[in-house]
Amino acid sequence: xIDFGYGLTPSATLKIENVQNPRFEALHELEPDVVKCIACGxxxxxxSAGCFTEMSLRRVILSLQRxxxxxxxxxxxxCMLCGKCQLVCPRGINTRHLILSIGKxxxxxxxxxx
Amino acid sequence: MNQNVVVIGGGPAGIEASRKxxxxxxxxxxxxxxxxxxxxxxxxDRLFPDGVEARAILDPMLQDLDGIKYFTDTEVLSINRLxxxxxxxxxxxxxxxxxxxLLTTGFDLFKAEKKExxxxxxxxxVITNADLxxxxxxxxxxxxxxxxxxxxxxxxxxxxxxxxxxxxxKVCCVTAVKQACEFKEKYPDATVxxxxxxxxxxxxxxxDLYLKAQKDYGIRFVRGRVSEVSEDIxxxxxxxxxxxxxxxxxxxxxxxxxxxxxxxxxxxxxxLARMAGITTGEDGxxxxxxxxxxxCRASREGIFxxxxxxxxxxxxxxxxxxxxxxxxxxxxxxxxxKQ
Ligand code: SF4
Ligand code: SF4
Ligand code: SF4
Numbered sequence: 001x002i003d004f005g006y007g008l009t010p011s012a013t014l015k016i017e018n019v020q021n022p023r024f025e026a027l028h029e030l031e032p033d034v035v036k037c038i039a040c041g042x043x044x045x046x047x048s049a050g051c052f053t054e055m056s057l058r059r060v061i062l063s064l065q066r067x068x069x070x071x072x073x074x075x076x077x078x079c080m081l082c083g084k085c086q087l088v089c090p091r092g093i094n095t096r097h098l099i100l101s102i103g104k105x106x107x108x109x110x111x112x113x114x
Numbered sequence: 115m116n117q118n119v120v121v122i123g124g125g126p127a128g129i130e131a132s133r134k135x136x137x138x139x140x141x142x143x144x145x146x147x148x149x150x151x152x153x154x155x156x157x158x159d160r161l162f163p164d165g166v167e168a169r170a171i172l173d174p175m176l177q178d179l180d181g182i183k184y185f186t187d188t189e190v191l192s193i194n195r196l197x198x199x200x201x202x203x204x205x206x207x208x209x210x211x212x213x214x215x216l217l218t219t220g221f222d223l224f225k226a227e228k229k230e231x232x233x234x235x236x237x238x239x240v241i242t243n244a245d246l247x248x249x250x251x252x253x254x255x256x257x258x259x260x261x262x263x264x265x266x267x268x269x270x271x272x273x274x275x276x277x278x279x280x281x282x283x284k285v286c287c288v289t290a291v292k293q294a295c296e297f298k299e300k301y302p303d304a305t306v307x308x309x310x311x312x313x314x315x316x317x318x319x320x321x322d323l324y325l326k327a328q329k330d331y332g333i334r335f336v337r338g339r340v341s342e343v344s345e346d347i348x349x350x351x352x353x354x355x356x357x358x359x360x361x362x363x364x365x366x367x368x369x370x371x372x373x374x375x376x377x378x379x380x381x382x383x384x385x386l387a388r389m390a391g392i393t394t395g396e397d398g399x400x401x402x403x404x405x406x407x408x409x410c411r412a413s414r415e416g417i418f419x420x421x422x423x424x425x426x427x428x429x430x431x432x433x434x435x436x437x438x439x440x441x442x443x444x445x446x447x448x449x450x451x452k453q
Contacts, residue, residue, distance in 0.1 A: 013362070013363045013364060014357055014360065014362045014363065014364040014365070015364075015365060015366070016364060032329065035328045035329060036328055036329055039337070039359050058174075058359075062359055062360055063360070065334070066197075066357070066360060067361075105271065
């Protein structure tokens, strides 16, 4: 193919209206509090893993809501389930439990070989 | 005693202050330019944060006007200082000479068509918070079919220097969340979005309403200001915003878009301020002696202010200020005129 010096890249625009998000629905059922997140970032700021890795629970939750879990699920590999995020979450979300539920619903264990 | 006090503006602030002045023994003369008293409250269906009917607040006020002389469909033609009194001339041919005037002219709803990029008045399925409230109040079926996805656009004409209003209108965040929940009550299968820059849920029970909107109603909150709206051939809307938490632009098809038009200074306040020679702020709202400690007195003696005429306010704040203004007027009128 002739190289014209430019190429088509997939649109970077989020398209959320068509997102049928059965896995998020399943997660919501298991963990109703997941929709209570106000994206304050306290969890990310206090995260033991966050200093050394890209782990951000806030981003994980948001990407699940937007149906873009592929971009953030691998982050969860770094979580040590220490529970510090739970201590600081102002919405009282049981974040440790949430992370475990995410693992269950999104099949984290197989995908990440843990 | 039975002294007259002129109250200009027959919304909740003007009515409440008039009732309080009457209770204190004065005869309020309440002037309203519209055909009926009640101001913008007449257009509300249910009020935040609890959903009480607006009627339940307004009707008892309207039934308690004994001892208040009120004139609807009436404009103020002039206000002039005569020694230590004010002479107010009205469009109905009457005039009043009083020591105290209270301005309760409230606010104007921002004209959403000024934000052309949102398409109000161009696209059929773009409506305002006031239109939606009218519809809730009418109890009529929705005039559009196939409404599956609906969005609320916060800060329309507020926090926007280009729209001429730098201020936050204070009540539209909670109103959007209230209206979003109400929409879900009527259409449980609809997907409802709120596009916000900050959510300003400052009042008692407001944050509870936000939590309920997330948890019980499944309202989806997207942090990002809507930048533009376009329409497809079927009349559906395409809304563009950045999901600023995600850090990506977002394009979404909507069946209905509600613009949260904010509070702009009332055009009538500016002309009354000119007539009375009192100060208007650079934001267009009238200026009390102190926003913090002396919120009801204007810069000139005998002119008092209450409600949204000095900036966006909630209904309870407005009613509270109306009562304070009545007390301030009472105190002023009890002080003998300096010779
Ligand atoms: S439990 Fe996981 S996400 Fe939470 S603070 Fe600890 S390492 Fe971070
Ligand atoms: S601390 Fe809680 S509310 Fe804040 S971003 Fe994390 S999960 Fe969400
Ligand atoms: S109350 Fe909310 S929607 Fe209204 S102007 Fe302020 S931030 Fe914007």
